[in-house]
Amino acid sequence: METSRRGRPRNADADRAILEATRDLLVADGYERLTMQAIASRAGVARQTVYRRWPSKARIVADAVLSGHLSPGFDLPTDASASLRDWLHRAAMQLTDAAHLAVIRALAAAAVESDDDASRLYAAFTGPGRRQLLSLLEAGVASGDLRADADLEAAADAILGAVLYTALARNPPQTEHLDALADVLLSGLTAR
Amino acid sequence: METSRRGRPRNADADRAILEATRDLLVADGYERLTMQAIASRAGVARQTVYRRWPSKARIVADAVLSGHLSPGFDLPTDASASLRDWLHRAAMQLTDAAHLAVIRALAAAAVESDDDASRLYAAFTGPGRRQLLSLLEAGVASGDLRADADLEAAADAILGAVLYTALARNPPQTEHLDALADVLLSGLTAR
Amino acid sequence: METSRRGRPRNADADRAILEATRDLLVADGYERLTMQAIASRAGVARQTVYRRWPSKARIVADAVLSGHLSPGFDLPTDASASLRDWLHRAAMQLTDAAHLAVIRALAAAAVESDDDASRLYAAFTGPGRRQLLSLLEAGVASGDLRADADLEAAADAILGAVLYTALARNPPQTEHLDALADVLLSGLTAR
Amino acid sequence: METSRRGRPRNADADRAILEATRDLLVADGYERLTMQAIASRAGVARQTVYRRWPSKARIVADAVLSGHLSPGFDLPTDASASLRDWLHRAAMQLTDAAHLAVIRALAAAAVESDDDASRLYAAFTGPGRRQLLSLLEAGVASGDLRADADLEAAADAILGAVLYTALARNPPQTEHLDALADVLLSGLTAR
DNA sequence: TTTTAAGCGAGACGGTACGTCGTGTCTTGTT
DNA sequence: AACAAGACACGACGTACCGTCTCGCTTAAAA
Numbered sequence: 001m002e003t004s005r006r007g008r009p010r011n012a013d014a015d016r017a018i019l020e021a022t023r024d025l026l027v028a029d030g031y032e033r034l035t036m037q038a039i040a041s042r043a044g045v046a047r048q049t050v051y052r053r054w055p056s057k058a059r060i061v062a063d064a065v066l067s068g069h070l071s072p073g074f075d076l077p078t079d080a081s082a083s084l085r086d087w088l089h090r091a092a093m094q095l096t097d098a099a100h101l102a103v104i105r106a107l108a109a110a111a112v113e114s115d116d117d118a119s120r121l122y123a124a125f126t127g128p129g130r131r132q133l134l135s136l137l138e139a140g141v142a143s144g145d146l147r148a149d150a151d152l153e154a155a156a157d158a159i160l161g162a163v164l165y166t167a168l169a170r171n172p173p174q175t176e177h178l179d180a181l182a183d184v185l186l187s188g189l190t191a192r
Numbered sequence: 193m194e195t196s197r198r199g200r201p202r203n204a205d206a207d208r209a210i211l212e213a214t215r216d217l218l219v220a221d222g223y224e225r226l227t228m229q230a231i232a233s234r235a236g237v238a239r240q241t242v243y244r245r246w247p248s249k250a251r252i253v254a255d256a257v258l259s260g261h262l263s264p265g266f267d268l269p270t271d272a273s274a275s276l277r278d279w280l281h282r283a284a285m286q287l288t289d290a291a292h293l294a295v296i297r298a299l300a301a302a303a304v305e306s307d308d309d310a311s312r313l314y315a316a317f318t319g320p321g322r323r324q325l326l327s328l329l330e331a332g333v334a335s336g337d338l339r340a341d342a343d344l345e346a347a348a349d350a351i352l353g354a355v356l357y358t359a360l361a362r363n364p365p366q367t368e369h370l371d372a373l374a375d376v377l378l379s380g381l382t383a384r
Numbered sequence: 385m386e387t388s389r390r391g392r393p394r395n396a397d398a399d400r401a402i403l404e405a406t407r408d409l410l411v412a413d414g415y416e417r418l419t420m421q422a423i424a425s426r427a428g429v430a431r432q433t434v435y436r437r438w439p440s441k442a443r444i445v446a447d448a449v450l451s452g453h454l455s456p457g458f459d460l461p462t463d464a465s466a467s468l469r470d471w472l473h474r475a476a477m478q479l480t481d482a483a484h485l486a487v488i489r490a491l492a493a494a495a496v497e498s499d500d501d502a503s504r505l506y507a508a509f510t511g512p513g514r515r516q517l518l519s520l521l522e523a524g525v526a527s528g529d530l531r532a533d534a535d536l537e538a539a540a541d542a543i544l545g546a547v548l549y550t551a552l553a554r555n556p557p558q559t560e561h562l563d564a565l566a567d568v569l570l571s572g573l574t575a576r
Numbered sequence: 577m578e579t580s581r582r583g584r585p586r587n588a589d590a591d592r593a594i595l596e597a598t599r600d601l602l603v604a605d606g607y608e609r610l611t612m613q614a615i616a617s618r619a620g621v622a623r624q625t626v627y628r629r630w631p632s633k634a635r636i637v638a639d640a641v642l643s644g645h646l647s648p649g650f651d652l653p654t655d656a657s658a659s660l661r662d663w664l665h666r667a668a669m670q671l672t673d674a675a676h677l678a679v680i681r682a683l684a685a686a687a688v689e690s691d692d693d694a695s696r697l698y699a700a701f702t703g704p705g706r707r708q709l710l711s712l713l714e715a716g717v718a719s720g721d722l723r724a725d726a727d728l729e730a731a732a733d734a735i736l737g738a739v740l741y742t743a744l745a746r747n748p749p750q751t752e753h754l755d756a757l758a759d760v761l762l763s764g765l766t767a768r
Numbered sequence: 769t770t771t772t773a774a775g776c777g778a779g780a781c782g783g784t785a786c787g788t789c790g791t792g793t794c795t796t797g798t799t
Numbered sequence: 800a801a802c803a804a805g806a807c808a809c810g811a812c813g814t815a816c817c818g819t820c821t822c823g824c825t826t827a828a829a830a
Contacts, residue, residue, distance in 0.1 A: 005778090005779090005822090005823095006777070006778045006779070006822080006823070006824090007777080007778035007779030007780070007821085007822065007823090008778075008779055008780045008781080008820070008821040008822050009779090009780075009821080009822065010779090010780060010781095011780075011781080014780095014781090030304050031301075031304070032301075032304060032305055035810095035811065035812095036811075036812075036813085037811080040782095045781085045782080046781060046782040046783060047782090047783085047813095048780095048781075048782075048783085048814090048815095049780080049781060049782080051813070051814085052780075052781090055813090056812090056813085057811095057812090058224075084381075101310070102304070104300065105300035105301065105303065105304045105310070106300075107297075107300070108223070108296075108297035108298065108299070108300040108301055109223070109224055109297075109300070109301055111297060118293065118297065118360060118363065119360065119361055119362065119363040122357070122360045122361035123361045123362075126357075126361065137381070140381070144383060145382070145383060146381045146382060146383055147379075147381060147382065147383040147384070148383070150372075150375070150376055150379075150381055151369075151372030151373075151375065151376065153369070153372070154369055154372030154373045154375070154376050155376045155381055157354060157357060157358055157361075157362070157369070157373065158350060158353075158354040158373055158376050158377060160357055161350075161353035161354040161355070161356055161357025161358065162349060162350040162353035162354060163353070164353060164356075164357055165314075165349060165352055165353030165356055165357070166349055166353065168310055168311065168314050169310075169311050169314035169315050169318065169349075170311060170349070171309065171310065171311045177343075177345070177346055177349070180342075180343035180345070180346030181346045181349060181350055183342070183343065183346070184342055184343065184346050184347045184350050184377070184380075185350060185376070185377075185380065185381060186380050186381050186382045187339075187342075187380040187382055188376075188377065188378050188379040188380025188381075188382075189276070189329070189332070189338045189339065189342055189347055189377060189378050189380075190337070190338065190339065190378045190379055190380075191336060191337060191338055191339040191340070198800060199800020199801065200799070200800050200801040200802075201800080201801075202800090202801065202802095203801075203802080206802095227789090227790065227791090228790080228791070228792085229790080237802085237803085238802060238803045238804065238805090239792095239803090239804090239805090240793090240794095240801095240802075240803080240804085240805095241801080241802060241803080243792070243793080244801075244802090247792085248791085248792080249790095249791080389796090389797090389804090389805090390796080390797070390798090390803070390804045390805075391795085391796065391797085391803075391804035391805030391806070392794070392795040392796050392797095392804075392805050392806045392807080393795080393796060393805090393806075394805090394806065394807095395806075395807080398806095398807090414688050415685075415688065416685075416688060416689055419784090419785065419786095420785075420786075420787085421785080421786095429807085429808085430807065430808045430809065430810095431787095431808090431809090431810095432788090432789090432806095432807075432808080432809085433806080433807060433808080435787070435788085436806075436807090439787090440786090440787085441785095441786090442608075468765070485694070486688075488684065489684035489685065489687065489688045489694070490684075491681075491684070492607070492680075492681035492682065492683070492684040492685055493607070493608060493681075493684070493685055495681060502677065502681065502744060502747065503744065503745055503746065503747040506741070506744045506745035507745045507746075510741075510745065521765070524765070528767060529766070529767060530765045530766060530767055531763075531765060531766065531767040531768070532767070534756075534759070534760055534763075534765055535753075535756030535757075535759065535760065537753070537756070538753055538756030538757045538759070538760050539760045539765055541738060541741060541742055541745075541746070541753070541757060542734060542737075542738040542757055542760050542761060544741055545734075545737035545738035545739070545740060545741025545742065546733060546734040546737035546738060547737070548737060548740075548741055549698075549733060549736055549737030549740055549741070550733055550737065552694055552695065552698050553694075553695050553698035553699050553702065553733075554695060554733070555693065555694065555695045561727075561729070561730055561733070564726075564727035564729070564730030565727075565730045565733060565734055567726070567727065567730070568726055568727065568730050568731045568734050568761070568764075569734060569760070569761075569764065569765060570764050570765050570766045571723075571726075571764040571766055572760075572761065572762050572763040572764025572765075572766075573660070573713070573716070573722045573723060573726055573731055573761060573762050573764075574721070574722065574723065574762045574763055574764075575720060575721060575722055575723040575724070576723070581773085581774075581828085582772070582773050582774065582827080582828055582829065583772075583773040583774025583775065583826080583827075583828075584773080584774050584775040584776080584825065584826040584827060584828095585774085585775075585826080585827070585828095586774090586775065586776095587775075587776080590776095611815085611816065611817090612816075612817075612818085613816080621776085621777085622776060622777040622778065622779095623777090623778090623779090623818095624775095624776075624777075624778085624779095624819090624820095625775080625776060625777080627818070627819080628775075628776085631818085632817085632818080633816095633817085
């Protein structure tokens with residue numbers, strides 16, 4: 001048991017306040033305009049208190065992502081009736097709002113420290129959406145609408161990648177394009 | 193048209209040298225560590241000579257992307273025998289090398305700083321691969337292997353997005369995962 | 385001849401402005417409260433411009449002293465009629481005003497970098513007063529009032545040291561004390 | 577008089593250890609490089625224990641001076657045979673060692689930061705030497721070597737000031753210069 | 769004996785200045 | 800005009816100290 005440390009304990013609220021301040025400022029101003037001083041001020045904390053916990057701006061942002069402070073909520077009903085097409089539309093809509101675009105772009109900068117950090121960041125960012133999507137797919141399999149022998153993990157990656165890419169490269173995404181996307185993913189490309 | 197200007201003409205080599213220096217440094221150190229001084233030094237040029245041509249770091253990177261200096265070569269044969277599965281494997285392999293990952297991450301940073309739309313940069317970056325992929329798909333349709341009524345643009349987006357996302361979030365990508373990805377894209381998710 | 389240097393030449397006015405700003409702020413607020421930012425601001429210059437010329441606060445102050453920006457004026461007439469007693473009174477008066485006390489105290493801090501810098505700083509600070517005093521003594525010798533075989537350099541040191549010490553340790557100096565001081569210096573201690 | 581307090585009594589050793597640590601570090605590194613943490617560490621004490629006794633760095637140094645921890649020993653015999661010239665030489669020698677120079681310079685810094693008057697600190701620092709010098713002068717008067725009507729306080733100031741100034745501004749002091757100094761102080765400047 | 773008030777080591781905290789680095793602009797002399 | 804070189808205004812970075820504030824533990828006098 002080594003929880004009884006010496007000295008004044010760190011203010012646990014500060015950690016949270018700093019991550020939240022980071023999220024708010026990142027979403028509002030973007031990574032480049034994000035400042036340690038601004039983070040500290042908004043968190044109601046001295047600059048040194050931030051540095052005592054994180055060694056750099058990139059690490060704070062990385063932690064904000066990893067701790068889920070920056071993942072999109074995807075506040076959609078995950079009931080059985082929600083079709084994949086609906087999910088694609090809503091996810092694309094949410095990802096293309098200014099806040100989430102800012103975060104997606106920050107992921108790149110935050111991953112600058114280490115090369116394989118990037119994977120963890122992207123995985124953490126997409127985690128909630130991915131879990132949601134997986135349960136949607138599982139429901140589809142259970143109801144017999146989707147085939148049982150598909151690799152659902154791979155399917156989730158394909159869907160997430162497609163919607164992320166569309167959000168980034170086809171901003172704003174068009175309805176017909178998303179419908180065609182859903183068609184490809186559901187029906188496949190093979191002639192029959 | 194007054195093409196003959198007075199004074200000393202610009203050194204045409206400098207443009208190319210600067211873009212190449214930008215690419216090399218970007219790939220080696222990432223966007224955050226990229227500095228104008230480093231670009232100029234590596235290009236054998238004064239800092240002002242860079243600023244005479246581009247107004248900011250973001251614009252150089254954007255131009256390097258738009259001019260194709262940073263797009264992946266995808267030097268794969270596009271012959272009829274190349275299956276979609278092969279393409280996925282090779283593309284994922286190429287995108288996960290350090291150089292391309294650095295560029296992919298830089299796209300976001302460059303987009304947010306320059307006036308250019310992120311979508312233009314992503315489109316430019318993925319352009320060559322996309323064109324290659326489309327001709328592969330068209331060949332598949334022509335040979336009757338792929339169904340004729342699929343939206344090939346949407347299919348290309350799905351495939352590109354999936355492979356990009358896999359490269360970013362599942363670094364390095366596993367063989368089985370890519371195979372499962374190909375299966376989903378070819379066969380679709382719908383039960384039949 | 386190597387005066388033709390390359391690149392934009394340094395703004396010569398800035399050097400002077402920085403030294404003057406240093407003097408003004410030092411005299412007004414003291415060494416401890418002196419700030420690089422304050423110096424720069426008052427000189428109408430960026431902080432980096434100060435650092436380009438001097439590596440530290442101590443060095444600026446040292447240079448301000450060595451360049452005579454901080455030496456007391458001792459604006460007394462040096463005519464033959466000025467007696468040593470008068471000089472002592474006026475010098476003590478001037479050295480005990482707030483401005484000069486601040487400078488004297490700053491000498492110690494400014495000398496922190498190197499050990500024998502201190503000598504040069506004290507010598508520079510007292511230089512003008514010393515020269516004035518020497519010509520006063522020489523005039524006394526010429527007029528026959530003072531003995532010709534005294535070491536005037538040593539005498540000047542004794543007088544300067546005495547008045548400096550009195551100013552520091554007996555702040556404010558009393559008239560009678562200064563008179564007694566003059567008496568000792570003029571008549572000596574030896575019984576006759 | 578309520579000398580018996582409740583609670584754990586203060587460690588009396590700490591006071592002394594702190595003052596000694598202050599002296600050692602001051603002499604070794606100078607006032608500017610002196611830090612509270614270093615004082616505490618060297619004294620084997622927590623930083624707070626220092627602050628419980630002194631409110632600031634300047635006050636510790638001031639107290640170290642006032643308590644005599646930093647005054648030069650002037651361990652000279654004060655017997656009748658010791659001439660003023662001998663005293664000057666030995667005092668100059670002692671004051672110009674690195675330790676005492678550091679202290680002399682620290683006086684100014686400590687004085688400007690603490691509420692204490694500079695004069696009190698200088699008086700305390702020079703106190704032992706001054707008392708020694710005065711008894712030397714009184715012995716000279718008693719023996720008839722020195723004149724009886726001189727203001728010995730003023731004479732002591734002149735001598736102390738001269739030797740201090742020489743130590744500071746003419747480091748290291750030359751033998752001939754000190755001899756000439758003694759000559760001026762003993763014989764005076766007046767022609768006869 | 770048991771309180772209880774203070775001392776103490778340790779270290780977090782709000783501030784402030786430091787010295788460095790990068791950006792984008794400007795000003796020299798030279799080509 | 801372009802160019803190499805480098806100064807300039809601006810502003811963020813990460814570090815170091817200051818003096819204050821909790822923590823848990825220890826120590827002795829008071830209850």
